[in-house]
Each structure stands twice: as C-alpha cells, then as structure tokens.
Amino acid sequence: MPERTAARAHSRLALESEALLVAAIVGAGVALTLGLVVLVWGATVSDAMTVGTVGAGSALVSGIVVAVAAYVRSLHVPGREWMLRKAAWKVALDISVIAILHAAVAATLVVLMFALLFHGGVLRLRPFAAVGAVGISAGMSAYWIYLSTVSTSVRRAATLLMVYTVAMVVLILTVPTAADDDPDGVGSVLAAGIVSFPRPLFDFSFITAGAFAAAFAHYVAPTLEQLHRRGELKREWAPAASIASLVFMGFLMVGVGVIPAAMNATLHGILVAGTASVFVFVLLMAPFALHGLPRRFFLVGWAHLTVIAAAIAMYLLRGGLTPDALALVMQVTVLGWVALLTCFADALAETPRGRHGDDSLYRRVSVHRSKHMPAAT
Numbered sequence: 001m002p003e004r005t006a007a008r009a010h011s012r013l014a015l016e017s018e019a020l021l022v023a024a025i026v027g028a029g030v031a032l033t034l035g036l037v038v039l040v041w042g043a044t045v046s047d048a049m050t051v052g053t054v055g056a057g058s059a060l061v062s063g064i065v066v067a068v069a070a071y072v073r074s075l076h077v078p079g080r081e082w083m084l085r086k087a088a089w090k091v092a093l094d095i096s097v098i099a100i101l102h103a104a105v106a107a108t109l110v111v112l113m114f115a116l117l118f119h120g121g122v123l124r125l126r127p128f129a130a131v132g133a134v135g136i137s138a139g140m141s142a143y144w145i146y147l148s149t150v151s152t153s154v155r156r157a158a159t160l161l162m163v164y165t166v167a168m169v170v171l172i173l174t175v176p177t178a179a180d181d182d183p184d185g186v187g188s189v190l191a192a193g194i195v196s197f198p199r200p201l202f203d204f205s206f207i208t209a210g211a212f213a214a215a216f217a218h219y220v221a222p223t224l225e226q227l228h229r230r231g232e233l234k235r236e237w238a239p240a241a242s243i244a245s246l247v248f249m250g251f252l253m254v255g256v257g258v259i260p261a262a263m264n265a266t267l268h269g270i271l272v273a274g275t276a277s278v279f280v281f282v283l284l285m286a287p288f289a290l291h292g293l294p295r296r297f298f299l300v301g302w303a304h305l306t307v308i309a310a311a312i313a314m315y316l317l318r319g320g321l322t323p324d325a326l327a328l329v330m331q332v333t334v335l336g337w338v339a340l341l342t343c344f345a346d347a348l349a350e351t352p353r354g355r356h357g358d359d360s361l362y363r364r365v366s367v368h369r370s371k372h373m374p375a376a377t
Helices: 002-041 048-074 081-085 088-119 127-150 154-172 199-215 217-229 238-258 265-289 295-316 323-349 360-372
Strands: none
Touching: 002 048, 002 127, 048 088, 048 127, 088 127, 088 154, 088 199, 088 217, 154 199, 154 217, 154 323, 199 217, 199 238, 199 323, 217 238, 217 323, 238 265, 238 323, 265 295, 265 323, 295 323
16 A cells, blocks of 8 residues: 555656646747747737737647647546546547646636736737737646546536636636627627627627537436436436537537527527527426435536526526626536536536435434434423
8 A cells, every 4th residue: 555655656756747748849849939939930929919829829739739748648537547438539548638628627717817917907018028928828728638638527617617717707708809790700699788798709608508518418428328227217218318418519509609699690590599409408308317316416506507597587588688698698508517527426426326315414314313312301
C-alpha cells in the first residue's frame, strides 16, 4: 500500500511538471506565431473584437491538440489501465468529446475575459502587449486542459458541460458588438435591448450544444443499461428510449444552428419548436421511463419544465422574450438536464443497491436509535 501511494504521488507530480511544460510551449508558440504575423503583415490585434477572437481561436485550436495528447497520456496513468480495453470507436468518440468540450470551455472563458476587460475600460493594450496577453491565456488554458483531461471522468465531463453552458450564456449576454439594427447581429436578445452579439456566435452555440447533447448519450447509455440489469430501472426500454431522445434533441439543436432564421425562417422555427416539444415530452415522461432514479432528479426536471413553460409564456406575451431569447433558454435547460442525468445515473451506479433513497439514511438512523434507546421512565 505505501508503495502504491508513493507511485501515485510521483505520477501526480510528474503530471504537474508535464502540464507546466505543455503550458510554456503552447504559450510561447502562440505568442511567437502571432508576433510574427503582426511584425511581418502588420496585422492589428489591439481592439477588443480582434483580441477576443484571436485569443479564443488560439485557445480552441491549441486546446484540442493538448486535450488529445493528454487523453493519450492518461491511458498510461496508474489506475486507469481499464481505458486500454475500450473499443477503438469508443476511444475515438471519447477523444472527440473530451477535446472539443475542454477547448470550447477554454475558448469561451478567454473571449469572455477579454470582452469584459475591454468593454469595462479596464484594459487597453498595444499590439505586442495584446500578443503577450493572448499567449498567456493560451498557456494557462493548456495547463488546465492537460491536467483535467488526464484525470477525466464521466462526472467531470458532465460538470464541464454545465460550466460551458453557463459560460456561453454569460458570453452571449455580455459581449457588446454592433447596434441593434445590424443585420449581422442577433439584435436584442432581451426585450429591453441590452444585448447585441454576432449571429455566428449564437449559431455556433447551438451547434456545439446539440453535438454535446447527442455525444453524452454515449456516456449515459452503458450506465442506464447497468442500472436496468441491477433492477434499479424498471422499464426495459428506458435506456434505449432515453438515448434516442438525447440524440434526436441533439440533432435538432444542431439544425437550429446550421439553418439560421436568415437562411430559412420557417425551417428554423420548426427546428426550435421541435426541440422544445421533444424536450417537454422527455421531461413529462421521465418519471415514468426512468422510474428508479432518485426523486430529487425528477424534481429538478419539473423545475426545468417550469422554466420552459415560463419562457414560452413570456414569448407569447407582447413585449416578452424574443425568439432568440426563447431559444437560448431552451439550450440552457436542455444541456443542464443532460448534465444532471449523466451525474445522477453515474452516482446511482456507484451506490450499493437499495441505499439511494431520498430518506433511506434518515430512516435507518431513526430505526437504529429507536431500537437501542432506553424506554422513557
């Protein structure tokens, strides 16, 4: 046992050293490359939009490369040898989901950071100072991505999905761009006209959200099947139906981003309405189809349903939410529910059978005390 503990401590120290080295290489490489572009071609990277865009792009591209390398490295970390026994297509899917998810979170946080700093008047950078800032942000992102990917798990991936959802919403509600009448912008997402942001960012958020929703079916599927074999899930068809629903919702959300309203308003509206309808149906059927999961999960599902209903009601009211705001609420609730389903199913699979009830622990303690406490005299 002491030898195993020492080996793991040494492995963790080695991973920290590797992450620092990767961060230094990525940060220096991005700064050097961008510096040469500025020096040779005279490009300008000092304004808010350019710095944010370049920083996000650097974090996205380098993050994917770092995540792929870290995933391959994780196959040889002590205690994770079981990953070598996975099928090749599952490894490829894992690498794609984990790499894109980590890189998307890093890119979103980077562009959000620069947008907030520039918009608030906190940051004013000269071109080469902006190059250094982009390099530092890429290096810090690489450090976090490397360590997170090496020790990745289903639960961590679900948590990252929540982080990505929150970061994307904050980004969309924060980034200032052109005026509300700009045809290239979404316009006023909120009825008060507070927000305006580029349409490509909005569409990209739906494409990534749909891809993640469909991809997470791969993580939920074996867990739900295991729970059914254990007798936790009562419906034999529940795992297959749940996975089909996630994949279908994911494809609909991707369609919302791929076919924006400017391209085909009718088809775009059908895809948005279809995604909302499927999600509402899933929430209504979840207590029956996924009977066996803790009641807390279904209560959260009803909360999601309440949010969707309130958003639809505000949309129907004059002066309420805009169509884009309704679509954004739907995106957030779908990803939040998918992440919660992944976390709850994974936690239940690790819990001994029959010991996950909402009040089972309280009842066992109460019964134990009632049996062993002396009678009152």
